[in-house]
Amino acid sequence: MKSYKGTIAECWLPTFENVSREFITQTLYKILFSEELPNSRFAFMEDEAIAFIEKVLSDYSQKYDFYQKESQKILQTLKQKNENAKLPVMIVNNYRQFFELLRQFYEKDIELYFLRSEMSGLQRYEKDNCFELIWLRATPDDFHHPEEFLRKQVEMINDNTFEKYDKETCLGKMSFLDNHILCVKNGIARPWDENSREIEITIYDKKYYDNKELFDRPHYTLPVIRYGIFEENGNKVCSIGSIQDKMDSYEKNNLGKKVERAKYRVNAGVPEEDTYKVEPKMLLSLSIFINMLHKEGINEIEVPSLYVLDYDYHIRRNSQILSTFKEKWTEEEIKEHPEKYKKAKDYFERTYKKEDLISEIKTERLLRIFKRLLHHYPNGHIFSYPGDADSFMHLRIPSVESEEDINGKIFKELYKLQERPEEER
Numbered sequence: 001m002k003s004y005k006g007t008i009a010e011c012w013l014p015t016f017e018n019v020s021r022e023f024i025t026q027t028l029y030k031i032l033f034s035e036e037l038p039n040s041r042f043a044f045m046e047d048e049a050i051a052f053i054e055k056v057l058s059d060y061s062q063k064y065d066f067y068q069k070e071s072q073k074i075l076q077t078l079k080q081k082n083e084n085a086k087l088p089v090m091i092v093n094n095y096r097q098f099f100e101l102l103r104q105f106y107e108k109d110i111e112l113y114f115l116r117s118e119m120s121g122l123q124r125y126e127k128d129n130c131f132e133l134i135w136l137r138a139t140p141d142d143f144h145h146p147e148e149f150l151r152k153q154v155e156m157i158n159d160n161t162f163e164k165y166d167k168e169t170c171l172g173k174m175s176f177l178d179n180h181i182l183c184v185k186n187g188i189a190r191p192w193d194e195n196s197r198e199i200e201i202t203i204y205d206k207k208y209y210d211n212k213e214l215f216d217r218p219h220y221t222l223p224v225i226r227y228g229i230f231e232e233n234g235n236k237v238c239s240i241g242s243i244q245d246k247m248d249s250y251e252k253n254n255l256g257k258k259v260e261r262a263k264y265r266v267n268a269g270v271p272e273e274d275t276y277k278v279e280p281k282m283l284l285s286l287s288i289f290i291n292m293l294h295k296e297g298i299n300e301i302e303v304p305s306l307y308v309l310d311y312d313y314h315i316r317r318n319s320q321i322l323s324t325f326k327e328k329w330t331e332e333e334i335k336e337h338p339e340k341y342k343k344a345k346d347y348f349e350r351t352y353k354k355e356d357l358i359s360e361i362k363t364e365r366l367l368r369i370f371k372r373l374l375h376h377y378p379n380g381h382i383f384s385y386p387g388d389a390d391s392f393m394h395l396r397i398p399s400v401e402s403e404e405d406i407n408g409k410i411f412k413e414l415y416k417l418q419e420r421p422e423e424e425r
Contacts, residue, residue, distance in 0.1 A: 002107070005114040007121040014107035019131075020099040024056045027131040029070050032077055036320070037132060038312035040143075041089045042078065049095035050078060088308050090135070090143050101150035106130050108157045109191065116188040129191040136192055136309050137241065139391035143308060156228025156239065157196040161296050162186040165199070171288075172417045174203065176410050177262050180255065181209045182417065184288065187224065194241025194307070194362070195226040199292070201285050205255050220255045221246050223282045225289045229298065237300040238293055239392075242362055243282045243369065266410050270375060277365050278372045286373055287411050291418045294399040303370055303393040305363055305386030314355035321352050367393055376411045 011018060030037050044050055057071040092098050109130045110122060117126075134153065142149035165186040173179040181204040189198045205218040226242045263280035293299070325348045334341045351358075367386070370393060374380045380397035384390075403412040 002111070004110060004122075006119055008110065009122070012122060012124075012127050014103050014110060016100060016103055019103040019106055020052075021056055021060065022127065023099065023102065023131050024053050024074075025060045025067070025071075026128070029074055030132055031135070032074065036316055038136075038309040038316060039087055040135070040309065041087050043089050043091045044078065044095055045091060045093050046095055049092065052095060053078065088140075088143055090138075090146050092146055094147055097147045098150065101147060101154055102131070102134075104154045105134065105150060105157060108154070109196070112157070112188045112196070126191075133192040136307060136313055137194055137304075138308055139304050139306055140308055141390050152230055152239075153196070153228075155230040159197075159229040161229050161236070161298070162197070162199070162292070165292075168200075168202070172420060173206070174413070174417065176265065176413050177203065177258065178206070180204065180206050180258070182288075184292070189226055192313075193226050194304075195228040195239065197227060199225040199227065199285075199289055200246070201225075201288055203255065203259060218255055220259050222259075222285045222288075223279075225285055227289070232300070235300055236296070236298045237302060238298050239302045239304070240286075240289075241304060243285055243366065244361075245281075266408065268409065269407070270372075274372050274375055276368075278368050279365075282369055283372060283376075284410075284414070286369060287376065287414055288418070290373070290377065290397060291400070291415055294397075295418070297399065299396050299398055301370075301395050301397065303366060303395075305367060305391050305393060307362065310362065311355055311359050314358050317351075318353055318355075321348065325352075370395060373397075376406055376408045378407060379405055 012022070028042065031040055031042070033039065044053065054075060057067075057075060061067045061071045106127070109126070113119070113122065113126050137153070138146070138149055163186065165184055168183050168185040171182045171184060174182050183202045183204060185200045185202070187198045187200045189196055201222040201224070203220045203222065208214060208217045211217065223243045223245050225240060226244070228239045228241070229236055230239065231237070259281070263284065266280045266283055267275045293301075325344065329341055329344060371382070374382070374395075374397075377397050377400070379400075380395060382393060382395045384392070384394035386393055400406060400415060403415055406412050406415055
């Protein structure tokens with residue numbers, strides 16, 4: 001058992017016994033019946049799997065008598081062979097492999113949790129989130145092959161390709177943005193996000209960047225790239241699950257206004273139809289990230305087109321978003337913290353009852369961004385669309401040899417900036 005930077009209750013340690021018990025007795029009931037989570041069904045194809053689950057539930061019910069009703073309901077549903085055709089069904093062919101891979105993922109998730117939160121002990125919500133919400137990343141193919149889905153998630157969460165950026169790294173001055181400072185950091189995403197890691201891209205006001213004594217230096221945050229890297233046929237492949245605004249991407253000292261004005265320059269020389277529903281800031285983030293991949297020799301990219309449970313998840317979140325907002329922002333709180341309220345209200349308006357827009361951003365618009373990217377990296381090509389072989393867009397963007405391989409002044413400048421030796425930044 002690896003050591004952690006915090007304490008873990010013995011019953012939550014990442015052992016096969018603990019993970020299978022917690023999933024069967026706690027998580028499975030919520031996935032099957034909860035009104036707060038999107039529901040799905042599980043089909044455990046081995047008779048041995050049903051016997052294993054039955055024993056776990058029996059042992060738990062004997063220890064905790066109140067659990068008898070839930071135990072019977074779980075077993076009854078599993079033995080129905082998923083007669084409810086309206087719900088997606090996850091088909092588990094190898095239950096021991098399923099739980100072992102979930103254990104491996106959980107083990108690394110705990111490590112990242114302590115790094116991200118700096119908490120002294122593992123909280124129940126992190127364990128619950130890990131087991132309940134990893135399935136939000138699943139595509140239709142993954143529901144038929146959950147063991148392969150988990151194997152890939154384990155490989156991606158353990159990948160250390162960008163560990164050199166775990167501490168925020170300065171890339172240099174952005175000449176097209178008045179020489180303000182561009183920095184990147186390899187961040188840790190949350191269990192409900194599309195991938196376990198994320199690249200955070202921050203622009204700092206050049207007047208304040210070197211003043212490290214400031215608690216919050218004026219900055220602007222570009223959309224984050226949620227990614228995972230795995231190996232396939234001997235090559236590293238990057239899965240990019242989303243490109244999304246972060247909550248703190250607000251302006252300070254007018255830096256945000258400068259970014260908002262400058263971003264449209266990425267459309268210079270681009271046909272109007274290729275700018276439709278393509279957010280320029282997301283394109284900037286993606287270009288910076290592609291250049292980072294190229295420095296690691298990674299040219300293969302996959303982009304998911306459909307998350308089975310995501311839409312229902314956001315519908316069910318609406319009531320929680322509304323109640324949390326109302327509970328937090330009383331008249332007294334609004335008067336006392338007007339600026340914080342303004343940001344919270346903006347976030348509320350961007351998320352509450354926005355499931356259709358969120359779905360579009362994560363699917364059609366995400367694919368549009370990659371198609372548009374090829375205008376600027378013309379040597380790249382898409383070799384498979386969603387529905388051809390699986391639920392992903394697959395593309396290859398060869399490493400750039402010189403700025404002549406790139407179209408667009410701003411994209412050329414970003415490439416040159418990222419190619420500079422570290423000592424010159």
